[in-house]
Amino acid sequence: MTSNFQKIYLDKLIDEFNYSSYKKYKLIAIFGLLGDFDSFEYAINLRNFIQNGQNKDVDIFAIAIGNESGKRKFCKFTGFPSKNLKVVSDNSIHNSLNASRGLELGLGVWFDMLIMLSGIYSLKTLKEVIRGYTGDRKANQIFSDFDDINLFNSIKFSGSLFKDTCGDGYLRPFELATFRLKNMIEIIKNWDDYILSSNFLPQRGATFVLNSKNQIVYEYFSNEILGYSPRMNKPLEFLIEISK
Numbered sequence: 001m002t003s004n005f006q007k008i009y010l011d012k013l014i015d016e017f018n019y020s021s022y023k024k025y026k027l028i029a030i031f032g033l034l035g036d037f038d039s040f041e042y043a044i045n046l047r048n049f050i051q052n053g054q055n056k057d058v059d060i061f062a063i064a065i066g067n068e069s070g071k072r073k074f075c076k077f078t079g080f081p082s083k084n085l086k087v088v089s090d091n092s093i094h095n096s097l098n099a100s101r102g103l104e105l106g107l108g109v110w111f112d113m114l115i116m117l118s119g120i121y122s123l124k125t126l127k128e129v130i131r132g133y134t135g136d137r138k139a140n141q142i143f144s145d146f147d148d149i150n151l152f153n154s155i156k157f158s159g160s161l162f163k164d165t166c167g168d169g170y171l172r173p174f175e176l177a178t179f180r181l182k183n184m185i186e187i188i189k190n191w192d193d194y195i196l197s198s199n200f201l202p203q204r205g206a207t208f209v210l211n212s213k214n215q216i217v218y219e220y221f222s223n224e225i226l227g228y229s230p231r232m233n234k235p236l237e238f239l240i241e242i243s244k
Helices: 004-016 037-051 068-078 092-096 109-117 123-134 160-166 175-189 237-243
Strands: 025-033 058-065 085-088 148-151 155-158 206-211 216-221
Touching (some): 004 092, 004 206, 025 037, 025 237, 037 058, 037 068, 058 237, 068 085, 123 175, 155 160, 216 237
Parallel strands (some): 025 058
Antiparallel strands (some): 148 155, 206 216
């Protein structure tokens, strides 16, 4: 639960970043690094929510660790509205809101990340990786038949391949893995822009939804890589329910 201090600090952020809204709700997503897998995936899901016209009653804002160059590339790739994303130079905001710093064993950030990616101290991660390859009948498909998919500029195919091999109307095998691979390629290609400092790689994020009186009606703190929502097969279900 959010403490009184965290609530006061959240109010301060709303004033500082001018996150005012005339809508019934506002969502504030606290990303880790711009180049975090979760940041990319969460931002794209939020973009789809906006493009589908589901944000009639909610404004969507985000804060990420990064710089302006990374922000421009991030917003161009993900489609997240640039005016609603603020970048900061460190994880002070995350610490003030008591977001998880991830695993810190004292053996180096890359060792911490390897351990988390293996599912230790990050239980959802391994499940999510496996789901990316096996598919999920309870999740929505990602690619349409008309999407052009380009991996490493050498593997090119249409989204219709998933339909031709596995049908449609659900998350097909290898579909989520392909989506995440596309994100990973973009991050690696622009590493210096997206990864302000590798020291922040384990940093996890948080989500807050506030009503028109800035009272928190929903909160979620991520503890794992690929765990930015309590239900990853329907990651924005909480927002859809609130917006009804």
